[in-house]
Amino acid sequence: MAMERRGKVCSVDKATILESSRLWRKRVTIMSEEYPEVDLSHMLVDTSGMELIRYPKQFDVLLTTNVFGDILSDVSAMTTGGIGMLPSACIGGPGPQLFEPVHGSAPDIEGEDVANPLAAVLTAVMLLRYGLKEEAVAKRIENAIFDTLNEGFRTRDIPTPGAKIVGCKKMGEEILKSLYVRVPSVDSIPLVEYSGSNVAWIKRRGYCFYPNDQTQFVISTDHVHSSDFDAIRYGLKEENAAQRIEKAVSDVLDRGFRTRDIHTPGTTLVGCKRMGEEILRSLDARVSV
Numbered sequence: 001m002a003m004e005r006r007g008k009v010c011s012v013d014k015a016t017i018l019e020s021s022r023l024w025r026k027r028v029t030i031m032s033e034e035y036p037e038v039d040l041s042h043m044l045v046d047t048s049g050m051e052l053i054r055y056p057k058q059f060d061v062l063l064t065t066n067v068f069g070d071i072l073s074d075v076s077a078m079t080t081g082g083i084g085m086l087p088s089a090c091i092g093g094p095g096p097q098l099f100e101p102v103h104g105s106a107p108d109i110e111g112e113d114v115a116n117p118l119a120a121v122l123t124a125v126m127l128l129r130y131g132l133k134e135e136a137v138a139k140r141i142e143n144a145i146f147d148t149l150n151e152g153f154r155t156r157d158i159p160t161p162g163a164k165i166v167g168c169k170k171m172g173e174e175i176l177k178s179l180y181v182r183v184p185s186v187d188s189i190p191l192v193e194y195s196g197s198n199v200a201w202i203k204r205r206g207y208c209f210y211p212n213d214q215t216q217f218v219i220s221t222d223h224v225h226s227s228d229f230d231a232i233r234y235g236l237k238e239e240n241a242a243q244r245i246e247k248a249v250s251d252v253l254d255r256g257f258r259t260r261d262i263h264t265p266g267t268t269l270v271g272c273k274r275m276g277e278e279i280l281r282s283l284d285a286r287v288s289v
Contacts, residue, residue: 002060006060009060015042015044028042049072082157083119084155087123087126097127114167116157136240148175247282
């Protein structure tokens, strides 16, 4: 991960007190020799907590144990304004990766339109960046979030003097506005037919335009084909990412996988989860099935 970022790792321990931390520091130092391009430093956990508050930009990747990491993640949350700003990811090994916001489901504010959506959106950014290796798409969404914050929009959990306090829905709308979505006219996207792998389907796109100059992108399908990647192609203008996903779907169908609604003789019947795993496998996402 550090090699994909700024190439800096700070190992956090309590080697002055704990014998286990002294072993940790020794092993980390030995393993660092396998990554000469990464700059390794060591810091005591109490010092790192102070430094995270004093000057968080000095850090790139923090490497530590579960207990220290649990504490420092909450400290880090407050440097950004709160846990409503923090995404997270569990990455490692050949198995599936898990991406989720740090915060919980907050049932006490359900339906009030006051939740901060930024952690969830930033989690999607992490999924694109580290899970699907789509840096360009991730950066575009990330920049849209920064633009929205720079415009002064805030949810109630991260207020600042002079800020425009908005709800969850409005914050999401402002992020979309910052993406500068330009939807082509309906006439420029004709009915598209596709046939292959014993499956034939038709795709038709629909668009809704709103008088407040905020364009909402709507996709409808006439048959069984999922057109989620069309939102990436026509909504975000990310053709390369759209083609990758589209080719992965076609590859899975060519290998004979079908859900029960499109099952044909001689094909492999799978559920929703397995179908998704096969698509991810085709994307080289290292998902074990």
